[in-house]
Amino acid sequence: xxxxxxxxEQFVGQPLEAGKAxxxxxxxxxxxxxxxxxxxxxxxxxxxxIIIAAVPESGxxxxxxxxxxxxxxxxxxxxxxxxxxxWNNPPDGGxxxxxxxxxxxxxxxxxxxxxxxxxxxxxxEDTKGHRGQAxxxxxxxxxxxxxxxxxxxxxxxxxxxxxxGITVISTRRTGTAYLDVIKDRQTYLTRTLEIKEGKxxxxxxxxxxxxGTI
Numbered sequence: 740x741x742x743x744x745x746x747x748e749q750f751v752g753q754p755l756e757a758g759k760a761x762x763x764x765x766x767x768x769x770x771x772x773x774x775x776x777x778x779x780x781x782x783x784x785x786x787x788x789i790i791i792a793a794v795p796e797s798g799x800x801x802x803x804x805x806x807x808x809x810x811x812x813x814x815x816x817x818x819x820x821x822x823x824x825x826w827n828n829p830p831d832g833g834x835x836x837x838x839x840x841x842x843x844x845x846x847x848x849x850x851x852x853x854x855x856x857x858x859x860x861x862x863x864e865d866t867k868g869h870r871g872q873a874x875x876x877x878x879x880x881x882x883x884x885x886x887x888x889x890x891x892x893x894x895x896x897x898x899x900x901x902x903x904g905i906t907v908i909s910t911r912r913t914g915t916a917y918l919d920v921i922k923d924r925q926t927y928l929t930r931t932l933e934i935k936e937g938k939x940x941x942x943x944x945x946x947x948x949x950x951g952t953i
Contacts, residue, residue, distance in 0.1 A: 760784040785815035789871030799880040800851040803910045819843040827860040907939040
């Protein structure tokens with residue numbers, strides 16, 4: 740049995756759902772013996788077929804340093820969407836275009852000022868002409884003192900035994916950085932790095948003791 744229901748003209752989008760709203764359906768069937776069966780289903784409701792999200796690599800932008808911002812594009816049903824994404828308001832005043840891969844990921848770079856809360860305007864379009872747009876406010880981390888530091892790994896997922904490349908980026912051009920590898924609140928490794936021209940690099944190998952989140 741098929742039927743259609745007209746949805747309300749307006750929905751309240753949820754920030755944690757990238758602006759999408761939810762419609763809840765509750766359907767009951769009663770047979771001739773008065774036996775009742777009920778199912779419930781939630782469906783996402785979106786103003787556009789493509790959803791765009793932007794996430795800084797450290798969760799918040801680090802002031803004074805070039806930050807990577809990951810762009811994620813999905814369809815309204817959460818399936819991955821490969822799209823051409825246009826950044827409409829970069830600091831230099833022009834427009835920049837990136838293409839999300841088959842998993843829906845791309846990246847841009849942004850250097851925020853201290854205390855600045857930038858809003859980036861993004862437009863996405865897939866090969867079939869489906870479009871989406873978003874204005875995303877990116878929070879900037881509050882600076883402690885005059886220096887900022889950013890830790891970047893070459894990949895977010897690794898297997899046991901694989902090396903992990905680590906880059907420390909600092910607003911201080913020279914100095915010493917201390918790197919601790921922590922798992923389950925225990926420090927497994929401490930390494931001293933020399934900062935040259937604002938960067939220091941190292942590589943560590945992951946053994947079985949470091950399996951999980953570090």
